[in-house]
Amino acid sequence: MKILSVASECAPFIKTGGLADVVGALAKVLGDHAIECRVLLPLYRQIAHLVEGAEQVFESETRFGGSVRVLAKREAGIDLLLVDAPHLYDRAGQIYLNEQGVDWADNHLRFGLLSWIGARIADKGIAGWRPDVIHAHDWQAGLVPVYARQFPNATQPCVITIHNIAFQGIFPATTIGALDLDPMGFTQDGFEYFEKISFLKGGLMYANQITTVSPTYADELLTDEFGMGLQGVLNARRDVLTGILNGIDTTVWNPETDPALAQNYSSRTLAKKLANKRALLERFNLSGNTSAPLFSVISRLSEQKGLDIALRVLPDILDSGARFVLLGSGSADLERGFLELAKRYPGKVGVEIGFDEDLAHLVQAGADATLVPSRFEPCGLTQLCAMRYGTLPIVSKTGGLADTVIDANEAALAAKCATGFNFAPVTSEKLGDALNRAMALYENKTHWQKSVRNAMKHPVSWESSAARFAELFQDLSER
Ligand code: ADP
Ligand code: GLC
Secondary structure, three states: OEEEEEEEEEOOEEEOOOOHHHHHHHHHHHHOOEEEEEEEEEEEEEEEHHOOOOEEEEEEEOOOOOEEEEEEEEOOOEEEEEEEEEEHHHHOOOOOOOOOOEOOOOOOHHHHHHHHHHHHHHHHHOOOEEEEEEOOOOOOOOOOHHHHOOOOOOOOOOEEOOOOOOOOOOHHHHHHHOOOOOOOHHOOOOOOEEEEEEEHHHHHHHEEEEEEOOOHHHHHHOOOOOOOOOHHHHOOOHHHEOOOOOOOOOOOOOOOOOOOOOOOOOHHHHHHHHHHHHHHHHHHOOOOOOOOEEEEEEEEOHHHOOOHHHHHHHHHHHHHOEEEEEEEEEOOHHHHHHHHHHOOOOOOOOEEEEOHHHHHHHHHOOOOOEOOOOOOOOOOHHHHHHHHHOOEEEEEOHHHHHHHEEEHHHHEEEEEEEEEEOOOOOHHHHHHHHHHHHHHHHHHHHHHHHHHHHHHHHHOOOOHHHHHHHHHHHHHHHO
């Protein structure tokens, strides 16, 4: 079976968050289920090097301005189809934001084209290859099933996956012409959303199946609190909505072989994890006392992640002797807040503003616990990576965080099945309680180490979820 996965990010090539990890890992692991998956991705300037040795499989003038090519290339075990449209993708700045940190003014065209090419490949195939099912990810690929209706042969089933409903791709109605959309779809039952165009809504209305990235988030999406305005649409389509939990790429996230670590280790050689803690303390110029608990954060710094709350309560555990490191970037206020915390606690707090894949691996290996106090979290991958590295996650009880972490309460400790800590609601008081519970458990070496071993054994791979996707694709293609 052949799947065309359409996405705006794909690890290890281009990544701003978990979407990239999922698209890359799933493409590889579907191969184990006799599925040939090709990933359609914009050829951003940041990945221009991929052109080398790539084969041109499509070239045409389009309504999106300029000539557009598609290049095929297999790299890092993934079959890529790269949309080469220099006027839209060959530019400085970030993939969604310009150098001033503002959304690119032509994002509708940039991701409209991506979706249009997806539908075009469904319609006529590309260099003799035609997918059986289309898999669209998030709003950037939301128009794939919408455009598919405008092509005579693009009748394959389409699955859309919601990674984060906070991002919907909403643009003025006046863009309809530039996007070459059929105005007949500009209705409540189509891509119209409060008199604007919503890429995500269009995708949700026209896809055959909707998935999201955890079972709890699938339930939450139906509520006013989490649906972010699309709860009505999702309730109307709830018969085709399912939550399939993300995994992580356990070949990339493997403490036994990870080249970014100071020392490789496994649950059998846990003592070796300490060398990573030492290396991490050194990396951040923190005092070398490895017996104090080391907490960490690796995150986009956005409202979603609840880190403003962490800022308020971290001083309490720092005053009690804990250390803290953060790797992240995003909101200027949060960046400033964490840099100030580092100034206030020299030798105890280390902050690195930026995106650094290797450092993320060292932080996961070197820390004792990691904080993910999100206000909402569709799945979350950092807590999965942390567990695999024997670093206990401290998470809010929402979305995929609720589905993956077993709180170290008395019952779970007695049953020896705890893998971390969770708390609800997302308030500084409740996070503070969870941090204090973590501080206390850290003093109890037996319980702590048992929880670490449990966490490392917790299944975090794609194995069962990839099988569910394979089954879903199979079912749809047979219908
Ligand atoms: P989201 O997609 O909402 O950002 P996830 O937890 O699903 O959250 O995925 C985040 C991914 O991005 C993880 O792989 C995490 O390690 C990585 N990540 C986040 N911030 C950074 C950073 N500053 N440097 C390196 N990796 C980061
Ligand atoms: C989104 C979500 C995150 C999820 C990721 C991958 O970025 O915020 O929770 O893990 O997508 O699905």
